[in-house]
Amino acid sequence: MRKSCIKVPKKNGEQIRRVLLEIDLLDNSSRIRSEGEVLYLPLTREPQQCELMDLPGEFELTEHEFAEQKGQLKLEDLLENVPHFEVIGDIALIENDVPEPEKVAEAIMRVKNNVKTVLATLGPVEGEFRTRRFRTIAGEDKTSTIHREYGCRYYIDLERAYFTPRLATERSRILAQVKDGQIVADMFAGVGPYSIMIARKSPNIRVIAIDKNPDAVDFLRRNIELNSVLNVEAIEGDANVEAGRFSGIADHVIMNLPHNAREFLDAAIRLCAPGSVIHYYDITQEDDLFQSSLKLIREAASRAGRTTDIIDTRVVRSYAPHQSNVCIEVKVI
Numbered sequence: 001m002r003k004s005c006i007k008v009p010k011k012n013g014e015q016i017r018r019v020l021l022e023i024d025l026l027d028n029s030s031r032i033r034s035e036g037e038v039l040y041l042p043l044t045r046e047p048q049q050c051e052l053m054d055l056p057g058e059f060e061l062t063e064h065e066f067a068e069q070k071g072q073l074k075l076e077d078l079l080e081n082v083p084h085f086e087v088i089g090d091i092a093l094i095e096n097d098v099p100e101p102e103k104v105a106e107a108i109m110r111v112k113n114n115v116k117t118v119l120a121t122l123g124p125v126e127g128e129f130r131t132r133r134f135r136t137i138a139g140e141d142k143t144s145t146i147h148r149e150y151g152c153r154y155y156i157d158l159e160r161a162y163f164t165p166r167l168a169t170e171r172s173r174i175l176a177q178v179k180d181g182q183i184v185a186d187m188f189a190g191v192g193p194y195s196i197m198i199a200r201k202s203p204n205i206r207v208i209a210i211d212k213n214p215d216a217v218d219f220l221r222r223n224i225e226l227n228s229v230l231n232v233e234a235i236e237g238d239a240n241v242e243a244g245r246f247s248g249i250a251d252h253v254i255m256n257l258p259h260n261a262r263e264f265l266d267a268a269i270r271l272c273a274p275g276s277v278i279h280y281y282d283i284t285q286e287d288d289l290f291q292s293s294l295k296l297i298r299e300a301a302s303r304a305g306r307t308t309d310i311i312d313t314r315v316v317r318s319y320a321p322h323q324s325n326v327c328i329e330v331k332v333i
């Protein structure tokens with residue numbers, strides 16, 4: 001069968017195979033091909049640009065014929081219904097209402113070689129720090145791991161700080177807009193997935209990364225070291241207060257606190273240099289996806305004697321029935 005694959009010199013093959021496995025891109029149902037000095041590693045799907053950035057060394061994205069890997073287990077072979085689950089580093093997360101969680105966890109551990117722990121959520125993301133509780137269903141009893149995204153690595157303890165891989169594409173959209181030499185204020189930085197990825201784009205970009213959760217800022221500092229970036233300032237504190245120290249200097253202000261970002265709009269406007277962009281996230285109803293949020297942004301700008309131009313409005317992902325996580329981008333003049 002013809003499939004997308006990574007063509008890689010044999011000497012570099014094992015390194016890339018391991019990363020593909022870790023980010024769930026290696027298709028274990030097909031047999032790896034070896035031809036002369038190169039290997040062809042079959043992929044489960046088309047990789048995103050950001051995922052290719054995770055691969056070390058020389059390689060090429062191409063297509064090739066593959067034979068089926070006989071006897072290779074799939075989740076569908078073990079489970080009648082395969083529930084949605086997410087993999088962060090070497091931890092798989094399933095929802096607390098998944099039927100027969102032990103059976104599902106055992107199947108995931110058997111099929112996904114990179115997964116060392118399966119956790120079930122014990123409730124929703126909640127509280128000021130947007131954290132959640134888990135129980136271990138299978139494997140090592142732990143909630144911390146190292147996750148790869150866009151060629152960056154993040155140390156995370158999932159019970160002590162917020163992180164979701166579902167925003168990976170969204171983060172890449174923001175990354176594309178930041179230019180060399182600009183200043184970015186990440187008002188709710190968490191463990192740093194926006195801040196660090198942007199900082200890695202160029203050492204001439206300055207990132208001011210604020211979070212109120214002391215644990216998240218600890219992990220952020222650790223991740224700054226892990227990724228060897230020198231241009232991120234990690235600040236523990238309330239974004240409404242800390243923003244006051246950086247008045248009028250930011251070219252981009254990232255407001256990723258969807259339920260409460262509206263309470264920080266005055267501080268965000270204060271951060272903005274003329275012509276800067278606010279990336280504002282919100283959770284909105286399907287009959288009012290953008291209008292009420294846009295009104296709040298305009299009102300905050302007007303209180304500061306500033307005006308705004310809409311650059312983009314988009315749905316990032318569905319959040320709940322009839323509710324969406326949206327992003328609104330405005331230029332602040």
Ligand code: SAM
Nearest residue numbers: 128129162163188189190211212213238239256
């Ligand atoms: N941007 C990060 C990400 O994408 O993983 C984290 C986003 S998370 C939805 C929101 C973050 O805002 C949490 O880490 C939380 O601790 C932080 N937070 C909540 N209230 C805050 C405040 N008043 N000032 C600064 N950070 C705050």
